[in-house]
Amino acid sequence: MYYPEPISRLIDSFTKLPGIGPKTAVRLAFFVLNMEEDDVLDFAKSLANAKRELTHCSNCGHITDQDPCAICQDEVRDSSVICVVQDPKDVIAMEKMKEFNGRYHVLHGAISPMDGIGPEDINVPALINRLKEEEVEELILATNPNIEGEATAMYISKLVRPSGIRTTRIAHGLPMGGDLEYADEVTLSKALEGRRDV
Template sequence: MHLPEPMVRLIESFMRLPGIGPKTAQRLAFFVFRMDQKDVTQFAKALESVKKDITFCEECQNISDTPKCKICQDPKRDVSVICVVEQPRDVIAIERMQEFHGKYHVLQGAISPMVEIGPDDIKIKELLHRLADERVQEVILATDPNIEGEATAMYISRLIKPLGIKVTRIAHGLPVGGDLEYADEVTLAKAIEGRKTL
């Protein structure tokens, strides 16, 4: 089937997204083609704005459109507890359950020697810098329950324990090999409640 070049480029662009194959990409491209010009323009601006206007919070490393994210700016958050996660989407997953009221630290990845990601490649130094604040009493390690997440949790635990700060790990009510992003609120709430000291 011969398609106009702009349509081919759009289909190829959609196929670069995770989980989008040729058929879905084609369906999305034709959907965009049928959209009103105003909606297409808004969609394009939203894509551009994500790259241009979003950066990382200078405190917790979560995504933000201001120097400090809304969670770090919230005076009601408990500064004595920091929940360490791998990715910004994990913050969203935990926030959905509305049970955790502490602060976060986003590592922006996990230790994975197989793909040459070491401790210096993720935001561990930034976490240790935050722990100089004497108000921090507990660090909850909420990395994914897979090999990389477990290795990262153990590495961070060994660094924090000598500081005299309580280190806990979320309970394994989550499926091994799964991602926090896909867990439901009840499972996540039980995992947080059942955390244990490492």
């Protein structure tokens, strides 16, 4: 179907976003066309400002508008415990829980030989430097429970082992409210591995 060039470019822009297919992109484009001009300008300004004003913390790699980030500057947090995550969104998820009071290290990806991503392509070298410079007692590996996340966790644990720093892995298994009959074999296996006394 033919769309005028400005709409076509807008649709193309929306299709570049993850999870947005052609039909949703068309709906979003026409929704934007029906918005008030001030709202559209505010939306565009928010996009540009987020891109322009955000950076990665030079210490932990989390997204921030100040360097170092607020978490790294917080002197109340336990600097002897570092939680390693794959993505800035993982930090936000952990912070919503309000249970973890340590620091973070964001890898910005996971090791994936199939995609040509090695340890040097993600934030592993910076993590190793932090462990040499800071007094860390525990490293919590909170990478995703998939092949890439597991490979990354194993690689980091082998690198860190000679230093004597305690290295732990977050537990995996059945979610609350889940049914055994719907769980796959890997999830059940991880749930059995992570069992504890009650």
